[in-house]
Amino acid sequence: MAEINGITFDEDLNGVPIKSFEQIRDEILSEWVAEVQELDILPASDAHIRASAVAGQLYALYVSGAVGVNQYMPDTATGDYLVAHVKEEGLEKKLATRAHGEQLQYRRDPNQTRTDTTVTVPAGTRVVTSRGVIFESTADATLAPNILNATVPFQAVDAGANGNISIGEIVSFYGQPPAGINYVTNLDAAVDGSDEESDDTLRDRYFEATQEEEWAGSPAWMEAEAKKVPGITSATAIKNARGEGTMDVLVTSGNGIPSNEKLAEVLAYLSDPTREPINVDLRVIAPEGVAINLTAKAPGITQAQAETVYKAYLASVGGGGTIYPSRIVAALINAGAQYAEVQEPSAQIVLSPTQMPLPGVVTLV
Known part of the structure; x- marks a missing residue:
């Protein structure tokens, strides 16, 4: 309970004192009784019902005002309000990314099926891990006569860090196996999957951007810029990593080891001459x-x-x-x-x- 300028507030919403629904209703009824002492204000009475209806609308205004107070500053803003604030620093909330790999292997067993025919497994065929994470192939796979296995690239059906899996975690098809195929697994890890950026992480990037060194190519600038790339969850700039005038930027993707494609994406973004020219020998590396x-x-x-x-x-x-x-x-x-x-x-x-x-x-x- 708080008192401000003689007004009592018996509820708190994210640090902002407000009147509760019950407090508003009881104050309305109290004022009515002060005017008409014989007024029936018991629950289910006409006065109680009317006061409750008015109190509900006034309480909604209090809540709306309290939310507005918190959304006014980036320190406490959330959701779309925070997204609007960070645009001042050229930042955007990073969406979730899908994990992907290069070696989804289909295999047929000569002891269980014919191998003297051509089998094609179309792109989009779905497979699943033992813990229920679903993936799909991104290219057709063709097994010519007497060829027992083939590999194709694959990606998670749903975006998110849950799609980052180790070698061998894919264990079966999601549904009926393609005719003539007996087994499926992944021969490489699926990487680069990341969850949608949280408000807390986005807020941290905002304050980093407001405090970072102004000149392009500084370690702080490199780290902040690298973390703008979707999927990148951390970045550490190592100045003079390979001698004077060099810099390595160590990045993680989905809180794990990024793919070569993701490293190349970050390097291209940091060194794009149409944005901010940098005067260092730059390399983007994985842990x-x-x-x-x-x-x-x-x-x-x-x-x-x-x-x-x-x-x-x-x-x-x-x-x-x-x-x-x-x-x-x-x-x-x-x-x-x-x-x-x-x-x-x-x-x-x-x-x-x-x-x-x-x-x-x-x-x-």
Whole structure:
């Protein structure tokens, strides 16, 4: 409850004091009774119903005003209001991007089907991982007579970081398998999937843009500009990385290792001479992936649950972080394990700024 200029407000909306519906209704009824003492104001009475109707509309005005106060400044604005604010710095909210890979493999087994015929699997054929993430091929695949497998590029059906998968996570077709094809899997990881940018991240970029050094080519400018590219979730500029006058920009995509195509996209954007000329020998690089195996006791959860939890934990560590066995234990217990003991890694692992942790083999003992 707050009092401002003698007016009492018994509710708070995002830090803005307002009158509640009940307070408004009761104040209206109190004023009416002051005028007509014999007025019936009990619930279901005509006066109570009328006061409630008026109070509802006035309460909506209070809420609208409180929301407007919060949307007035970029510090507290959300949604479309925040998007309008950041346009002042030439920023746009980044939409979600779809994960993609290059090697979706179809295979036929000579022990189960004929191999002396030509089989074509059309683009758009859908496949799925064991955890239900759906992908589709982006090109036709043709298996000539006596050819047992073929690979095609593929992408997630839905945009988002959930589409970033490791090698071998695709396990079956989504629906009936194409005639003559027995197996499907992915021989490479799907990468570059990212969620729609959150308000908090967009707000952080806005304030970075207002504080960054003015001249094009500075480390702060490079980092802010690189993060404008859809899918890029972090950027670190390393000045004089390869000697005087050079700069490396280390980027992640979907909080993971970006594809070569994404690196080329960022480099082209940063070095576009029609925008801001830069006077450095520029290179855009990806983190070095470091596979870290996990061996643990975790009764009460399945292998798939353990792999999902471990992958999420490593993603939260990110590049240049430190991996703590005790936090892996906590993550496994939070996932439903009765207890957990981590045997590998046996001690904390400190990554260099250019290293990104990747899940290795997960073994439950």
